[in-house]
Amino acid sequence: MRVQVDPARCQGHNRCATLAPELFEVDDYGLAHALNGGVVLPGMEDKARLCVDNCPEFAISIAED
Numbered sequence: 001m002r003v004q005v006d007p008a009r010c011q012g013h014n015r016c017a018t019l020a021p022e023l024f025e026v027d028d029y030g031l032a033h034a035l036n037g038g039v040v041l042p043g044m045e046d047k048a049r050l051c052v053d054n055c056p057e058f059a060i061s062i063a064e065d
C-alpha cells in the first residue's frame with residue numbers, strides 16, 4: 001500500500017501529519033508530503049485510511065501495490 005498527497009488539493013490543515021506523523025509531514029509552505037516515498041509499512045494501513053477519511057480536501061489517495 002502507498003499513500004500520496006495531491007499538492008493541488010492540499011490546504012495544509014495538518015490533520016494527516018497529526019494523525020500519522022509516521023506517514024506524513026507538512027513542509028514550510030504548509031503542504032503535506034508522504035514520507036518514505038508513500039510506502040505504508042505493515043500495521044499502518046488503518047492509519048493511512050483514517051488520514052484519507054479525515055482530509056477535508058480529499059487530497060490523500062491510496063494505491064494498493
Ligand code: SF4
Binds near residue numbers: 009032056058059
Ligand atoms: S489533511 Fe489533507 S489538506 Fe490537510 S495537510 Fe493533510 S493532505 Fe493537506
